[in-house]
Amino acid sequence: MKPVDVRAMTEDQLKDSLLKLKEEQFKLRFQQASGQMENTARYGQIRRDIARIQTVQTERNSQEEQGS
Structure with a gap:
């Protein structure tokens, strides 16, 4: 995922993507622990x-606070 793509997302899309990535990270952690992980670079x-x-969420939140 490129930074340009992330910045183009709405807040809802960011939240959904973050949730999916955290779930995938959780699954990969178990695969790594059990020795079944095939693509180790994917975790990084x-x-x-x-x-x-x-980072994008934090930037947007700080911009909202400064604007208010």
């Missing part, structure tokens, strides 16, 4: 995507 990608989404 998910972490970065979660961070991107949270």
